Amino acid sequence: MAFYEVYSHPVLVRYRSSVCTKATLFLVVVLCLTYIAPLLVAYRSQGFWIKRNIYEEQPVVRFQYQTLLVAATSLQGDYVAWSTFPHLNNMLGSNLRIPAVSVREEDQNQDGKLDLLTFQLQLPLKADEQVYSVQLLLTFSYQLFRMSTVVMQSLAFVQHSSPVPGAKLFISGDLRLQQRTPLPHWGLYNIYNVSVIDGSSPFASAYDLTNVMRSYQERNLTTVLSSPTPVWTVGRAAGSPFELYAEIRYPLEIIRYPFNKNSEGIESVF
Amino acid sequence: MPVEQNSKYSFTDIYTSTGPTTTPTQSFYRPTEQPPAAAEPLPVSGSIHSPVAGADRLCPCDENTAVCDINCCCDRVCNEEVALFTSCSISAVRSGSKQLCSQDVAQYTLWTTVDGYSELQSSVQKETNYDILCIQAQNRYDGLSHPSPRLPTDSNFDSLFSQFVSFIFGSELSDEVLPAKLQTLTGYQFGDVLATAEQSGQRGMFYLPAPGITADCVNNSPAAFLKDQSSRCSQHVALDGDCSSLRALRMDTYTNIQLFAGKNADAPVVPVDVASVILQSTEGTQTELAVSEGVNLLPVLITTTLCANVVLKVVYVIKYNSAGEVENGSVSLVLGFISEAEVSLQQEFQVMYIQGDVGGRAVHYNGNPGYVVGMPLITEDQDCLQGPHQRSPILFGLDYVSGCTLRLEDITNCSLVSQLILDVLRGPNSPQYVASFGNSPLENVLDWVPVKTNINPTAAQSCNIPLSIHLEIEWTKYGSLVNPQAQIVNIREVIETNRSSLALLSGGTSILPIRGSVAFIPVSAAALPGYRATPSINAKLPFDFFFPFV
Numbered sequence: 106m107a108f109y110e111v112y113s114h115p116v117l118v119r120y121r122s123s124v125c126t127k128a129t130l131f132l133v134v135v136l137c138l139t140y141i142a143p144l145l146v147a148y149r150s151q152g153f154w155i156k157r158n159i160y161e162e163q164p165v166v167r168f169q170y171q172t173l174l175v176a177a178t179s180l181q182g183d184y185v186a187w188s189t190f191p192h193l194n195n196m197l198g199s200n201l202r203i204p205a206v207s208v209r210e211e212d213q214n215q216d217g218k219l220d221l222l223t224f225q226l227q228l229p230l231k232a233d234e235q236v237y238s239v240q241l242l243l244t245f246s247y248q249l250f251r252m253s254t255v256v257m258q259s260l261a262f263v264q265h266s267s268p269v270p271g272a273k274l275f276i277s278g279d280l281r282l283q284q285r286t287p288l289p290h291w292g293l294y295n296i297y298n299v300s301v302i303d304g305s306s307p308f309a310s311a312y313d314l315t316n317v318m319r320s321y322q323e324r325n326l327t328t329v330l331s332s333p334t335p336v337w338t339v340g341r342a343a344g345s346p347f348e349l350y351a352e353i354r355y356p357l358e359i360i361r362y363p364f365n366k367n368s369e370g371i372e373s374v375f
Numbered sequence: 376m377p378v379e380q381n382s383k384y385s386f387t388d389i390y391t392s393t394g395p396t397t398t399p400t401q402s403f404y405r406p407t408e409q410p411p412a413a414a415e416p417l418p419v420s421g422s423i424h425s426p427v428a429g430a431d432r433l434c435p436c437d438e439n440t441a442v443c444d445i446n447c448c449c450d451r452v453c454n455e456e457v458a459l460f461t462s463c464s465i466s467a468v469r470s471g472s473k474q475l476c477s478q479d480v481a482q483y484t485l486w487t488t489v490d491g492y493s494e495l496q497s498s499v500q501k502e503t504n505y506d507i508l509c510i511q512a513q514n515r516y517d518g519l520s521h522p523s524p525r526l527p528t529d530s531n532f533d534s535l536f537s538q539f540v541s542f543i544f545g546s547e548l549s550d551e552v553l554p555a556k557l558q559t560l561t562g563y564q565f566g567d568v569l570a571t572a573e574q575s576g577q578r579g580m581f582y583l584p585a586p587g588i589t590a591d592c593v594n595n596s597p598a599a600f601l602k603d604q605s606s607r608c609s610q611h612v613a614l615d616g617d618c619s620s621l622r623a624l625r626m627d628t629y630t631n632i633q634l635f636a637g638k639n640a641d642a643p644v645v646p647v648d649v650a651s652v653i654l655q656s657t658e659g660t661q662t663e664l665a666v667s668e669g670v671n672l673l674p675v676l677i678t679t680t681l682c683a684n685v686v687l688k689v690v691y692v693i694k695y696n697s698a699g700e701v702e703n704g705s706v707s708l709v710l711g712f713i714s715e716a717e718v719s720l721q722q723e724f725q726v727m728y729i730q731g732d733v734g735g736r737a738v739h740y741n742g743n744p745g746y747v748v749g750m751p752l753i754t755e756d757q758d759c760l761q762g763p764h765q766r767s768p769i770l771f772g773l774d775y776v777s778g779c780t781l782r783l784e785d786i787t788n789c790s791l792v793s794q795l796i797l798d799v800l801r802g803p804n805s806p807q808y809v810a811s812f813g814n815s816p817l818e819n820v821l822d823w824v825p826v827k828t829n830i831n832p833t834a835a836q837s838c839n840i841p842l843s844i845h846l847e848i849e850w851t852k853y854g855s856l857v858n859p860q861a862q863i864v865n866i867r868e869v870i871e872t873n874r875s876s877l878a879l880l881s882g883g884t885s886i887l888p889i890r891g892s893v894a895f896i897p898v899s900a901a902a903l904p905g906y907r908a909t910p911s912i913n914a915k916l917p918f919d920f921f922f923p924f925v
Contacts, residue, residue: 144920148920154922154923167541167542168542169542170542170543170544173588175588175589182589182591182719183611184589184591186588186589189544193587193588195595196587196593196595196596197587197593198594198595200591206544208544240588246541246542307568307580307596307597308585308596308597308599309585309586309587309593309596310585310596310604310606312587312588313585313586313587313588314588
């Protein structure tokens with residue numbers, strides 16, 4: 106004959122014990138392990154809650170049309186230079202040589218953010234001059250919007266020298282963001298929205314590249330031109346200008362930021 | 376729902392016909408909303424043409440009108456030239472976006488005939504997009520097109536310009552301002568450019584040459600008020616022309632200066648007096664010239680490779696008062712020789728500002744009270760451990776080593792040589808005491824640490840010659856933990872002499888290296904925790920333990 110369930114009810118079993126027994130102790134230990142141990146484990150393994158995170162964003166970069174160029178024209182240390190700063194140009198005196206510059210910024214993927222800067226420079230040279238080294242400084246306006254609004258002015262510096270006089274220097278690289286500390290996750294961050302070179306200053310020290318680079322590298326947020334392979338072309342024809350061709354891309358950047366405001370800059374004391 | 380209708384109508388006489396009329400579907404991507412015409416465009420500008428839509432009419436590679444573009448198959452003027460084409464640079468022309476569900480595409484294909492010439496076949500096909508999220512009909516003009524630009528008019532030109540122009544060439548600041556702007560304030564402020572009275576009666580600037588983007592001197596870089604500045608830069612000199620004519624080498628360039636006491640136009644003029652002129656010989660020895668009125672030593676070309684009375688160093692001391700007015704200025708110069716026909720001459724320029732209307736002599740501290748890293752040590756004459764000849768000051772906190780080589784050919788009088796070398800190592804007027812703090816006053820005897828000397832006269836057989844001097848400076852952190860001050864507690868001079876015979880030491884070359892070094896040794900004890908009461912166990916969870924709940 107087949108059985109079937111007529112009725113069912115739960116059974117409560119009570120285990121009783123007095124307070125001072127091994128069973129009580131066991132119960133307390135189990136309770137502790139259930140609630141406290143996972144918390145400790147979680148805390149030591151950097152927590153349930155993320156304190157640092159990263160995001161990806163393509164910056165809004167604009168070339169600021171500020172340029173400084175120094176080219177060594179002999180092995181004895183003669184040089185010619187040019188900049189977009191009138192005070193500096195006045196100070197250069199006979200070393201001032203005005204090149205022909207053409208600039209184009211392109212938005213290749215039509216997303217409203219510029220992707221590529223094409224910078225072309227032709228430096229006219231005298232008959233007895235050759236180019237042995239080039240220093241080029243370009244300034245950029247750099248903005249990020251996704252988490253905090255970051256507005257800063259930054260630079261790209263190219264320095265190349267060769268024992269053989271050149272006809273052309275080709276640079277193709279990325280303008281990379283360098284972060285020393287995480288960026289805030291909200292608000293306006295514009296403490297570096299200051300000129301990289303103070304173009305209104307009449308003092309020669311304001312244009313000293315050592316001073317410029319020292320104060321720039323003290324910043325926690327900078328950009329650097331990563332151009333691993335500049336191409337130095339030799340064999341300049343007499344009478345032809347020295348050519349500098351730079352392609353600078355504005356790539357997607359990975360940006361570190363603190364997940365919550367409280368954990369910023371405060372280390373764990375546990 | 377997109378229905379595939381591969382209605383294909385080939386036509387061979389594409390060049391004579393005006394092309395097929397647009398199929399009804401083309402009205403989809405015709406803009407239903409025409410760009411709003413600007414109210415009052417500027418007189419020269421007309422309205423902007425709306426883009427052509429028909430796929431068969433578009434030809435991106437047609438760059439020359441009335442001339443056939445090679446390999447451009449959609450160029451309508453290519454009739455006979457088609458036979459010479461090798462390929463089509465553009466094989467399909469689309470009129471709208473790729474996301475449309477169906478649209479016309481003009482296809483151009485080349486095929487070779489039996490006799491080797493090319494023949495063009497063109498067709499307009501309806502292309503169907505099978506994406507489920509394709510666009511069936513587009514009834515908004517601005518959905519897939521750029522919005523029509525606002526036409527500039529007289530009224531909105533400035534606002535349009537400022538909206539779109541961000542950075543351009545030629546946006547630099549114009550070059551004027553400088554020679555101190557006339558203001559109501561009479562005195563100069565920090566960073567102001569000092570004004571000078573030129574002989575022509577105009578206002579000029581007080582220049583102090585400094586290195587700019589290279590190490591070369593920028594001679595027209597101004598000096599800033601209250602900014603003490605010291606710079607070294609090189610001046611390119613070719614003697615035959617420059618010796619007497621180059622302004623940067625002439626003494627009167629730096630002495631013939633009339634400073635305006637203040638910024639305003641009627642400020643009194645303060646001359647810069649010559650405080651001292653030091654003449655430096657070609658060997659480097661210096662003699663001070665008696666300063667007489669109207670002294671002017673101009674550069675003279677003595678031989679073709681020797682130019683005398685060339686300015687090597689210029690030091691200005693400018694006294695000012697609390698109102699920011701220049702009280703007086705003085706200049707000290709070092710003149711010397713150039714002994715090469717063409718040379719990059721190093722010149723040194725310095726300007727110091729001293730407040731004149733404070734009582735007593737201002738004493739420069741090297742820390743208050745503790746020494747600051749990088750400041751020179753104070754010796755008893757409030758001067759640094761620096762002699763005139765190429766000796767560097769001992770800077771607090773910076774360990775240092777330097778030296779020279781000494782050629783000892785024949786030692787007849789060993790004790791004399793030994794004493795001479797010891798004098799060279801210690802330098803002239805070597806200090807006996809060093810201040811323990813950066814601001815130790817001379818009167819306070821207990822603040823001065825004696826320099827302990829420790830000569831190691833090791834028992835060498837023949838001759839003891841000092842080979843190295845080593846200064847061991849022990850310093851400690853003094854005061855509170857939060858703001859510790861550096862204090863020198865002990866200073867020891869260790870002089871080592873040779874232990875073996877000199878010939879053995881120099882390896883037969885008779886050249887001995889002589890070395891001087893400085894070491895700073897921190898001797899401060901580690902800070903100890905001190906408990907006033909018995910410590911209790913501070914069992915506290917970290918403050919962010921319950922984050923984010925609390």
